[in-house]
Amino acid sequence: MFVAGTVAAVSVTALAACSDSSDSATDSTGSTASDTEVTAVADGEAAEGGVAALAQAFYNTLDEDQQATVLLDYALSDAERWSNLPQGLIAGGMGGGMPSGGGMPSDGGGEMPSGMPSDGGGMTAPSDAGGATSTDTASGRPGIDLGQLDDDQLAAFDELLRAATGTAEGLGYDEIQTHLSADDYLAENGGGDTYGRGNFYVAILGSPQDSGTWEFMFGGHHLAVSNTYIDGKLAGATPSFRGIEPMGDFELDGTTYNAFKPKTDAFTALLAALDDTQLAAAELADTYSDLVLTPGNDWAFPDTKEGLQVSELSEDVQGLVLDAIATYVNDVSDAEAATILSGYESELAETYLAYSGTTAFTEQDDYIRVDGPSVWIELSLQHGIVLSGNHPHTVWRDRNTDYGGTQS
Helix, strand or coil: CCCHHHCCCCCHHHHHHHCCHHHHHHHCCCCCCCCCCCCCCCCCCCCCCCHHHHHHHHHCCCCHHHHHHHEECCCHHHHCCCCCCCHHHHCCCCCCCCCCCCCCEECCCCCCCCCCECCCCCEECCCCCCCCCEECCCCCCCCEEHHHCCHHHHHHHHHHHHHHCCCCCCCHHHHHHHHHHHHHHHHHHHHHHHCCHHHCEEEEECCCCCCCEEEEEEEECCEEEEEEEECCEEEECCCEEEECCCCCCEEECCEEECCCHHHHHHHHHHHHCCCHHHHHHHECCCEECCCCCCCCCCCCCCCCCCCEEHHHCCHHHHHHHHHHHHHHHCCCCHHHHHHHHHHHHHCHHHCEEEEECCCCCCCCCCEEEEECCCEEEEEEEEECCCCCCEEEEEEEEECCCHHHHCCC
8 A cells, every 4th residue: 555655756846737827826826924125035155955055946946026926034924824724715715615623622513614714814813722813814825836836946846845854754755745645636526726736835934044044934725834944953843734634545646645644643553552541641621623723823832731741651652652743843854853853852751642532533523632841732633624524633833943933
């Protein structure tokens, strides 16, 4: 059976053949948060082969209008404009069915769909999420959609994406490639032109170089890559959103994919290793129909940790917790992932594991959380939108380094 780790050949460079660029080129191009003149440049000092240098190389393949769309000054207001929704929905368009529903702890009914603009405006965090903020995303994500890029530009983007993401089988770059195929599958199976890999956006926020602050931003339906670099080093890889519809195996153009298998397998194995007493300690009292830290709900980490403290687990089960965390951390480049994971390992004893619903992660409203001094990971199983059946939303955040630590 083919899984995500075997599909590296399904490259972003195939985009031109897989999507109708005319649909996204005219109506859903991202825009800057303001009309002020951009001062960011793409010719500063950058180590050869590094993410900054590859961002410059990608930028240099673009024409003048495309460059003006992709390269923006760094602003938190732009960095916050990521979403789990298709661009056509957050930019005021229609298509593809109702976005996935849910909210904070609930009795399972009637919430505003997560990330959904209300009253024609931006994404508004659920009202019971303490300290939440709202982000104006009425103009959608910043940057340019991949459907507007030619083969040479897509090849340069592909090199940038490879450098910024990990090489672990089924994670990082592999996972994103399978994710894009999943959105193509939705486009071909009832989603329409709101879906498909041509509707994913890339932006460079700030000057890509080895000094100062800049962000490589890439995302679309169910995907957000938010890598912030400060003085040539990765200062934060979060918020990092992953979701997938369909969940499980799907077939596209004769190849079978399963984009989420490494993450769900790691967490279901972890929960299966807990005894009854540990499961009772880990179980949350509330029902969670979506993530707590949804798009637009930044820095709203709960003050009180809930669930089972990892220090109460055996060494072997603690290793399973770290393995599950690694399926998110390994979505960034290998060396940087190793550094981040080492930090999370040092805090493992003070980290908490919690769940709601079933431990098999197969039923709507099944929910899993890891909450540490730094790391925050959530998984939530939602009802299907384009397709029948359930599908996951998940987010990796960091209490210290979301947006590279920038809060204002």
